[in-house]
Amino acid sequence: MDSAVLLDLLGNENRRRILRLLSHKPCYVTEISEYLNVSPKAVIDHLRKLEEAGLVESRTDDQRRKYFNIAQNVRLEVNVSPYGFGTKSAYPASPTLELTGRCSHLSIDAEPRQNGDDLESLAREFGRLESIENELSLAQRWVHGRMTDVLDRLNDRIGTDADSRFYAKVLAAVAGGATNTLAVAKEVGAPPEVVEQVLDGLYERGLLTRTDDQWTVR
Numbered sequence: 001m002d003s004a005v006l007l008d009l010l011g012n013e014n015r016r017r018i019l020r021l022l023s024h025k026p027c028y029v030t031e032i033s034e035y036l037n038v039s040p041k042a043v044i045d046h047l048r049k050l051e052e053a054g055l056v057e058s059r060t061d062d063q064r065r066k067y068f069n070i071a072q073n074v075r076l077e078v079n080v081s082p083y084g085f086g087t088k089s090a091y092p093a094s095p096t097l098e099l100t101g102r103c104s105h106l107s108i109d110a111e112p113r114q115n116g117d118d119l120e121s122l123a124r125e126f127g128r129l130e131s132i133e134n135e136l137s138l139a140q141r142w143v144h145g146r147m148t149d150v151l152d153r154l155n156d157r158i159g160t161d162a163d164s165r166f167y168a169k170v171l172a173a174v175a176g177g178a179t180n181t182l183a184v185a186k187e188v189g190a191p192p193e194v195v196e197q198v199l200d201g202l203y204e205r206g207l208l209t210r211t212d213d214q215w216t217v218r
Contacts (some may be wrong), residue, residue, distance in 0.1 A: 007076070010076075014042070015046050018047070023070055023110075026068060027069075029044060029047070041136060052073050057071040076088070082157070092174075150168075152165055157207060158202075166198065169188045170184055171208075172196050173215060174208065174217055179214045181213070203215075
């Protein structure tokens with residue numbers, strides 16, 4: 001996908017809000033219209049453009065209600081500095097990237113090696129940092145792909161009716177040692193009453209156990 005086309009597409013705030021909403025759960029036009037507080041006709045136009053770009057796809061349920069959801073994993077990188085402006089083409093998480101092993105780009109030595117101010121030292125350091133920048137981009141792709149894979153697998157356990165990413169954050173907090181509601185709320189940065197509802201939902205799904213006020217992953 002051409003990065004310039006994607007930038008133009010995402011320049012519209014309502015389209016960004018639609019994608020943000022669909023990243024939480026599939027929605028139909030009326031839901032999106034109420035969320036954005038704009039007409040269904042305008043929502044349909046935005047969805048059409050997002051579908052044409054391959055960012056959104058739709059399905060029809062048994063009641064012939066059309067649901068929209070994110071179609072694929074896409075990444076866009078924008079670099080702005082006093083020395084240049086550039087974008088890297090958006091891409092789905094590449095299946096050629098190894099997602100089950102260790103990412104070879106996560107142990108990058110970024111310590112300065114050329115401390116001199118002479119032209120050759122500065123040129124060598126620039127070349128090395130440019131190489132590190134490319135490696136970081138690959139590392140980000142690896143993390144993005146691995147996170148998407150894990151969230152997909154968690155979603156199979158949590159259910160598609162839930163905000164799987166937020167539920168995953170709550171599960172991670174509990175697995176990391178935040179065993180009561182207040183500790184989890186602090187860890188995920190959400191109100192305790194909201195976290196309490198999520199914990200109860202995970203409990204009902206059989207993913208957490210509760211002993212008094214303590215939560216543990218089942």
